[in-house]
Amino acid sequence: MKTISNTTVDKACSCPACGLLCDDIVLAETSTFTTKNTCLKSISFFEKSFSAHSTSPQVAGKPTDLNVAIEAAADILRKSNQPLFAGLGTEVQGMRALMRLAEKTSATLDHMHSEATVRNTLAMQNSGWQTTTLTEVKNRADVIFAIGTDIASSHPRFFEKIVWNTDSLFNKPTPEVIYLGVATENTKAGISPDGKLPLVIPAETAKLPEIINALNALMSNKNPLVKKSGGDLIGGVAISSLNLILEKLKSAQYAVVVWSASNLKFAHAELTIQSITQLIARLNESNRVAGLPLNSGDGDSSVNNTSTWLSGYPTRNRFVNGHAEYDAYHFSSKHQLSNCDALLWVSTFNAHQPPDCNAPSVIIGHPNMQFDKVPDVFIPAGIPGVDHAGTMFRMDSSVAMPLKKLRESHLPSLSEIIGQIEAKLS
Ligand code: SF4
Numbered sequence: 001m002k003t004i005s006n007t008t009v010d011k012a013c014s015c016p017a018c019g020l021l022c023d024d025i026v027l028a029e030t031s032t033f034t035t036k037n038t039c040l041k042s043i044s045f046f047e048k049s050f051s052a053h054s055t056s057p058q059v060a061g062k063p064t065d066l067n068v069a070i071e072a073a074a075d076i077l078r079k080s081n082q083p084l085f086a087g088l089g090t091e092v093q094g095m096r097a098l099m100r101l102a103e104k105t106s107a108t109l110d111h112m113h114s115e116a117t118v119r120n121t122l123a124m125q126n127s128g129w130q131t132t133t134l135t136e137v138k139n140r141a142d143v144i145f146a147i148g149t150d151i152a153s154s155h156p157r158f159f160e161k162i163v164w165n166t167d168s169l170f171n172k173p174t175p176e177v178i179y180l181g182v183a184t185e186n187t188k189a190g191i192s193p194d195g196k197l198p199l200v201i202p203a204e205t206a207k208l209p210e211i212i213n214a215l216n217a218l219m220s221n222k223n224p225l226v227k228k229s230g231g232d233l234i235g236g237v238a239i240s241s242l243n244l245i246l247e248k249l250k251s252a253q254y255a256v257v258v259w260s261a262s263n264l265k266f267a268h269a270e271l272t273i274q275s276i277t278q279l280i281a282r283l284n285e286s287n288r289v290a291g292l293p294l295n296s297g298d299g300d301s302s303v304n305n306t307s308t309w310l311s312g313y314p315t316r317n318r319f320v321n322g323h324a325e326y327d328a329y330h331f332s333s334k335h336q337l338s339n340c341d342a343l344l345w346v347s348t349f350n351a352h353q354p355p356d357c358n359a360p361s362v363i364i365g366h367p368n369m370q371f372d373k374v375p376d377v378f379i380p381a382g383i384p385g386v387d388h389a390g391t392m393f394r395m396d397s398s399v400a401m402p403l404k405k406l407r408e409s410h411l412p413s414l415s416e417i418i419g420q421i422e423a424k425l426s
Helices: 040-051 068-078 093-107 114-127 133-139 158-163 207-221 241-252 271-283 300-310 413-425
Strands: 011-013 025-029 035-036 081-090 108-111 142-145 176-180 198-203 255-260 289-294 317-320 323-326 342-347 359-366 379-381 392-393 400-403
Touching: 068 142, 068 342, 068 359, 068 379, 093 108, 093 142, 093 300, 093 317, 093 392, 093 413, 108 114, 108 300, 114 158, 114 300, 133 158, 133 323, 142 241, 176 241, 198 241, 207 241, 207 289, 241 255, 255 323, 271 289, 300 317, 300 392, 359 413
Parallel strands: 081 108, 081 342, 142 176, 142 255, 176 198, 255 289, 342 359, 359 379
Antiparallel strands: 011 025, 025 035, 108 317, 317 323, 392 400
16 A cells, blocks of 8 residues: 555546556545555556646736637637647547547647657568467467566566466466566566576667568578678677577467557667568468567556547547548758647646747646746646546557546646637637
8 A cells, every 4th residue: 555645536447647547546535635446556557647636728928817818729729720739648538629620620630659659660561460469479478588678667567467367267377577668777677587687689770670580590590790890799699698588488378568659769770670570470481470669658548549440540630621631751840840830738647847849839738737938828627536437548559448537636637628729610
């Protein structure tokens, strides 16, 4: 039990702080607020959420009431020909409202973590991929191969809930964990409950492209050292270690290859992800192997799923005369911030600041948000899963989880705010 603060909730609920969306956490009402089945990331999220209280909307930095702020926001969008809706830290209902407003205002949409998401999308668009779900990992995986991610930093209860669980549907051995390109000190979560250490093969993140290519070459019985000098190392990793990884993957009944696109911060990382998916495809010729891309957070899976079913595209899309277009490069916030004539920044889960932009700005989000530059309009919004109910997609996009309202709050939800702005534009 961890004490957070005084409050008035007494509920089992889903945690929106990462893509696992654990639905077994308990926030208990006692004289103090306590949590059960949580992790440090979740506790930090709920501590910040419950310490956030209603603040007034602001226009030009001055407190005002909601109607005035809504009118000011609508006025900015009314005068805009090319607005950018960015950040997009929200859940399904909030994104549905944003999509309607984007269609009405011919806006470009880009999620704050699209840079990472696009690396996966490009690989998937180019050659397809074979991925799995958290439930399948829980029930079937006997080898977890984590590339460039310790998994637990971004998804803290992954091992507790998905890997070391004892209630899988099928009789399977405790999974073996292999880390490639992860510092040894970050691999403690991969130690099994009975003390079995993970196989850790350190490597620099920047060397992962050539290491993954070498794994593919070895899978094709080609020698990746042919044009190399300097011993039997590829990207600092011994060929014998790469062969050991392949042996373990080939002998597994159901191996799962995990990567985090947000950790692969080097040029053309999509090619490395494609190389990972090619390795998975090759391994599948003789046994069962699946990929599991980790998401980045702030509702990215929910936002991109909602965007795709409503417009046909994930974010980095734009509405032109009511028709959706998609461009993973030109519709990035980085490019649009200098072209747009209005910025609508949304961040409801966390108090992420908007990027610097010279265009008039409407900021809707977490009541704790602070600004380096005073926005034209700021409307504090309810935190999904704390101030209002909602729906979120888990990181594997296979399950949508309900979020509960945990406290009485005067903060309007994002969808209510956007609905009111839209009504002003009718
Ligand atoms: S692992 Fe993720 S979803 Fe689960 S309690 Fe921790 S932050 Fe929340």
